[in-house]
Amino acid sequence: MMRLLAWLAGTLLLLVLAAILLVLTALDSTPLVSRSATISPQSVAEARWLLLTNDPRRLRSGEARRTAIPAALIDEGINHVATRFLHGRGALLLGENSAEIRLTLQPPLLPGSRFLNISATVQEVAGQPHISSARLGHLPIPPALLELALHGGFRLTGYQRELTLALAAVQELRFEPEHRRVIVGYIWEPALLERARSIAVNPEDLARIRSAHEMLAGLLDHHRPGARVALPALLGPLLDIDGSDQRANRRAAIFVLAAYLSEKNLAALIPEAANWPKVRPVMPTLLGRGDSAQHFVVSAALAAWAGEPIAEAIGLYKEIADAHHGSGFSFADLAADRAGTAFGELLLGPPEKLDQLLKTPFADSDLAPSLAGLPEGLGQREFRQRFGDTGSPAYRQIVAEIDRRLAALPLYRPSGKS
Secondary structure, three states: OOOHHHHHHHHHHHHHHHHHHHHHHHHHHOOOOOOOOOOHHHHHHHHHHHHHHHHHOOOOOOOOEEEEEHHHHHHHHHHHHHHHHHOOOEEEEEEEOEEEEEEOOOOOOOOOOEEEEEEEEEEEEEOEEEEEEEEEOOEEEEEHHHHHHHHHHHHHHHHHHHHHHHHHHEEEEEEEEOOOOOEEEOOOOHHHHHHHHHOOOOOOOOHHHHHHHHHHHHHOOOOOOOOOEEHHHHHHHHHOOOOOHHHHHHHHHHHHHHHOOOOOOOHHOOOHHHOOOOOOOOOEOOEHHHHHHHHHHHHHHHOOOOOOHHHHHHHHHHHHHHHOOOOEEEHHHHHHHHHHHHHHHHHOOOHHHHHHHHOOOOOOOHHOOOOOOOOOOOOHHHHHHHHOOOOHHHHHHHHHHHHHHHHOOOOOOOOOOO
């Protein structure tokens, strides 16, 4: 028996070493995909149109539908997923009766700039997508092996049922490079929507989110619609809550506030939220600005919920907002983003700093750095004239100044420093 166990352990070790060696030999010096992580306003508009014309709440079980999905939307969606979850970049290229998915990852802890490039060609077989060829760097991968690995990955992460439901719903798949679109025919199955909702929000978080929503509605009930309310006046009561899991309660509170500020309809994610108390529309402000409050809270929620499905409910908003803000550049919003991210990370750590903040009334200046002297209200042309791009020394100098001011605030100062 011991000899058998030793043989199995040795075989497993050899397989692991072989896999590591395979990856190392497949590394490239140049990325297959090199692009930014932004989502274009056009793709945002296309996504909204697709959701409007394929609203799952209006579909009947078993109803057959066909929709045309712009290739650019899928392309940016793949890049969004690769950026958010794989810390890489992705792309889609349409060919005749096929589509090629490309990914570029940069493995950590490797000297120099080395990239792991992955590509897979997908073709339609009996209405279903199947991988016909794949490469890891310059090395070909057996398609069956890659499909097996993908299914194994879904199974390990607990999403195998969702994949099975989605594949069973697809009845037609057609690639049309001349029209730059992908035609998908499907039969609607309500279980898809229910599974998506159950993934995004678990029962424990649902109870906390409802409680935070009701608290927010109560806080704003005595304000007139459209009134300006300082953000600390909302954050203080929402976060000053006890319970068996204070950190989870605070994360729920920041999520609810982010959904409110980004004008998200919680009922789209949580159907029963349609019957929750209505929240009066006001304008929370940070350093006198509504946009800064919005950026601060959404960035804080993204940091507090990083890596969890519920974050997608507000994550896309952040990129949509940035895309629609393309008519100019705001260092105030950038400062609010960075302060919000730091605040969200505090929600995940030991509670002492937040507890200390909440013991007494606090102000905007406790949450975000001063904006004094920062360039503001820059149009695209003026920004390019003064800074060139976001990689220029002039731009990095201002970002460094924002970070210096942020680090000087007691709330974000590293422990042990005064």
